[in-house]
Amino acid sequence: MRPLRSQELVESIIALIDREGLGAGDPLPPEHKLMTEFDAARNSVREAVRTLQALGIVDIRHGHGTFVGTASMTALIPSLLFRTRARSREDLSGLHDLMEVRQILETDLTQRVAAHPPAHLLDALQECVERMRVPGTAPAADREFHQLIGAAAGNDLALELIRLFWEVYQQAESLVGPTLSTSDTLVAKHQRIVDAIRGGERTAITEAVRHHFDEIRERIEAREGRPVSGPAGP
Template structure:
């Protein structure tokens, strides 16, 4: 078995090969023999590195077909974030608050950018989400879609993927804590303020609306179990 530091180095060398050879997701990986020759290590060391890269989604093993370049999605990071919010140390609720703060930073800037320039049909799509929030049963899905639409409009794929990831991790972690539920009407009202600012093209008002929105989530969080975040409340 490769030593941890050596294993990390071999993994990095394999990643370098993927990049240098411009292999897109789905491309067949070099064979074990080729990797052994290129990197100069044993078969066992290559296999250990491939297992590590597979866990990260960088490579994909299709039994009966071979090893391929993976899509390197966010699943590995999602697993890590969920683990981090649940392990002892700074406290789960503190880590959830940290997660919320990072998401607020991202979404504030993205919303400002969208306020300065957006397609007219975005407003209609956001209004539709708010209408679904008011009805209640579909509130969580509408909430997630609302924020995703804004991130998509901003045009930064990585930021969009990160906000999706933070939303999902936050939702999964808060379910363990319990707490007060936010009303459908208050959730819709906060989101409507963001829509109104975007429709007016007012970046400052949009930023303020996003901050008020997250302030309400934090306020509700303080009333939750162990000072945590309410499971029944929309993540927002």
């Protein structure tokens, strides 16, 4: 049998996890069994397991073994951050793309939530808005606001993506300098989203979420030396 190439071995171990029905926290077969199962050298197995660890698919606990991981999206932060920064060195296209994808995702999730808002969601969102008025609490309240909407939409993958985009954006925002928003404008942007959810009108929701991203869009265009385009379409 031809020795498996590294990527083939990674895919084979993933297939084994799926075939055996292993879930997060379950132990992976020991190294020698993986070597036998795939007719692979020890170094090849170790390299594949390290790759899976970097992806969050397995968790190596030294002295205890290797276990199936949660495959958290946070494992993608370094590569997405590198891609965003690399593409943004000349024209900020990477940061613009990140912002645009996040806007598309949050617009759809907010519209879904507004169709059947869970009990107490509007109260929780309003509480976040009020906390944004308090110095020092705005960043945490802002983050919680968007995660509440993502969680209410009932899509775990989308919620993880919101968290991922937030982390990457926070680390890449320095490319366009500090925010120009005041606490009053931050509050107003989020209050507009709350009011749009309460009203349940899709166009109003689209405009409210778009307005939320206008400031970073304008900062990107100003940094690139282009005339600010003004409100963008949905």
